[in-house]
Amino acid sequence: MGDVPLGLVVQPTHSRLLQHLPRHPIVSLVTGLTLAYLLYLVLHGYTRLAHQHRRVHATNTELRREIRTRSQLQEEVEWLARHDELTQLPNRRLFMETLEANATQRPLSVLICDVDHFKRVNDHQGHLIGDRYLDQLGRTGRRIIEPHDGLFARYGGEEFVACLPQADAEQAREIAETLRQGLQDAELRHHDGRILTASIGVVTLVDGPLDVAVLMQAADDALYRAKAEGRNRVRAAPPLTAMENV
Ligand SMILES: Nc1nc2c(ncn2[C@@H]2O[C@H](COP(=O)(O)OP(=O)(O)OP(=O)(O)O)[C@@H](O)[C@H]2O)c(=O)[nH]1
Incomplete structure (x- = not known):
C-alpha cells in the first residue's frame, strides 16, 4: 500500500481444479469420435466425387473421340456412294x-x-x-x-x-x-x-x-x-x- 505495488496471486487448489474437469468424459469422447467420423465422411465423399469426376471426364473424352470417328466414317461412306475409289472421280x-x-x-x-x-x-x-x-x-x-x-x-x-x-x-x-x-x-x-x-x-x-x-x-x-x-x-x-x- 502507499508506494508498495499490490500483487494478487491466484492458485487454485487441486480439488477446485478437479471441479472444472468435464463431468462426463464419455460425452467428450463421443463428440470427438462423431466429429472425426463426420470429417472422415466429408473427406471420403470428396475423394469419391473427385474419382467420379475423373471417370466422367474420361468417358466424355472417349465419347467425343467415338463421335469424331463415326462422323468421319459416315463422311467416307457418303463419299464412296458417289465416287469411284480407284480414280477418285464421281461415279x-x-x-x-x-x-x-x-x-x-x-x-x-x-x-x-x-x-x-x-x-x-x-x-x-x-x-x-x-x-x-x-x-x-x-x-x-x-x-x-x-x-x-x-x-x-x-x-x-x-x-x-x-x-x-x-x-x-x-x-x-x-x-x-x-x-x-x-x-x-x-x-x-x-x-x-x-x-x-x-x-x-x-x-x-x-x-x-x-x-x-x-x-x-x-x-x-x-x-x-x-x-x-x-x-x-x-x-x-x-x-x-x-x-x-x-
Ligand atoms: N485394270 C482394270 N481393268 C478393268 C477395270 N474395269 C474394267 N476393266 C477391263 O477393261 C476391259 C474392257 O474390255 P472390252 O470391253 O473387251 O473392251 P476393249 O478391250 O477396251 O475394246 P474396245 O472397247 O472394243 O476398244 C476388260 O478387260 C476389263 O477387265 C478396272 O477397274 N481395272
Whole structure:
C-alpha cells in the first residue's frame, strides 16, 4: 500500500481444479469420435466425387473421340456412294444426279468415252498397270472437262462420261475432241509401244424434256459408230430436240 505495488496471486487448489474437469468424459469422447467420423465422411465423399469426376471426364473424352470417328466414317461412306475409289472421280450415281440436277438446262450435252482395246493392257501388262492407266486417264479427263463447268465421271470399267450443262452441239464436239487428244497426249502405251487411245460419243439435248435413257442411248450409239469407224475418234449423235426426245 502507499508506494508498495499490490500483487494478487491466484492458485487454485487441486480439488477446485478437479471441479472444472468435464463431468462426463464419455460425452467428450463421443463428440470427438462423431466429429472425426463426420470429417472422415466429408473427406471420403470428396475423394469419391473427385474419382467420379475423373471417370466422367474420361468417358466424355472417349465419347467425343467415338463421335469424331463415326462422323468421319459416315463422311467416307457418303463419299464412296458417289465416287469411284480407284480414280477418285464421281461415279455413275453422281453423274446421273448431276444430269437430273441440270434437267432444265438447255442445251445439255453428254459425252461417253471408252478406252480403245483396254483389255490388251490388262492381258499384256497386268491389272495393276491397267488400274494406273485408268487413274491417269481420269485425271486427264477431269483437267479437260472441269474448266468447262462440266462433270467428268467414271461410268464403269474403262468407260468415262461427261455432263456439260450449257454446252451446245458444236462446243460439246470441240470439248470431246480436246478430250480425245488429251487422252492420247497422256502417252500411255500398250505393250508393243502403241499409244492408248479412246473413242467418244457426243449428244446434245437442244430442247424438250430430259429423258436420261434416250440421251444416254443416243450418246452410246454415237460411241458405237466411233468404234466401228476405226476408234480414236469423236462421233456426234444428231442433236435431240423435243420431236426426237419423245
Ligand atoms: N485394270 C482394270 N481393268 C478393268 C477395270 N474395269 C474394267 N476393266 C477391263 O477393261 C476391259 C474392257 O474390255 P472390252 O470391253 O473387251 O473392251 P476393249 O478391250 O477396251 O475394246 P474396245 O472397247 O472394243 O476398244 C476388260 O478387260 C476389263 O477387265 C478396272 O477397274 N481395272
